[in-house]
Amino acid sequence: MKFEKGLSTATLLSNEVKCKQVALLERDILLKNLKSVLESLRGQVAGKYKDEFEESVSMVDILAVQLSKRENELLQQKTEVTRIATSLKLASEDARRIVDEERTNARMEIENARAAVQRVQKVLQEKENSSQRIGKQVNCI
Numbered sequence: 242m243k244f245e246k247g248l249s250t251a252t253l254l255s256n257e258v259k260c261k262q263v264a265l266l267e268r269d270i271l272l273k274n275l276k277s278v279l280e281s282l283r284g285q286v287a288g289k290y291k292d293e294f295e296e297s298v299s300m301v302d303i304l305a306v307q308l309s310k311r312e313n314e315l316l317q318q319k320t321e322v323t324r325i326a327t328s329l330k331l332a333s334e335d336a337r338r339i340v341d342e343e344r345t346n347a348r349m350e351i352e353n354a355r356a357a358v359q360r361v362q363k364v365l366q367e368k369e370n371s372s373q374r375i376g377k378q379v380n381c382i
Contacts, residue, residue, distance in 0.1 A: 269308055276301045 279298050286294040 269305075269312075272301060272305050272308060276305070 276298070279294070279301060283294065283298075
């Protein structure tokens with residue numbers, strides 16, 4: 242049960258990583274489109290707005306670099322989550338197999354114990370019957 246909860250958690254983490262990856266991809270596309278729009282406007286900007294425009298282009302470049310770094314981090318997280326999920330799945334399967342084996346062993350021990358109890362009861366019953374016959378024979382004499 243604990244392993245299944247861990248596996249469920251790993252699956253949720255994996256899904257979260259996938260969502261982040263999609264969001265980063267969308268942001269990357271938006272940044273490229275923004276940079277393209279800014280580049281097309283570059284020739285139309287003049288005067289005091291030129292410095293602000295260049296600063297905007299610089300900010301887009303900085304965001305693109307940050308996005309690239311974040312994508313690399315995300316890929317590392319995804320790899321780690323996948324590794325953890327695989328480990329948890331294997332551990333869960335191993336635990337389930339061990340529990341099944343132990344359950345089978347316990348059942349066999351219980352059956353062996355029952356058989357031993359039945360043998361002892363049979364021996365005691367035979368002894369009691371034998372004692373009663375001997376007692377009757379002694380009383381008859």
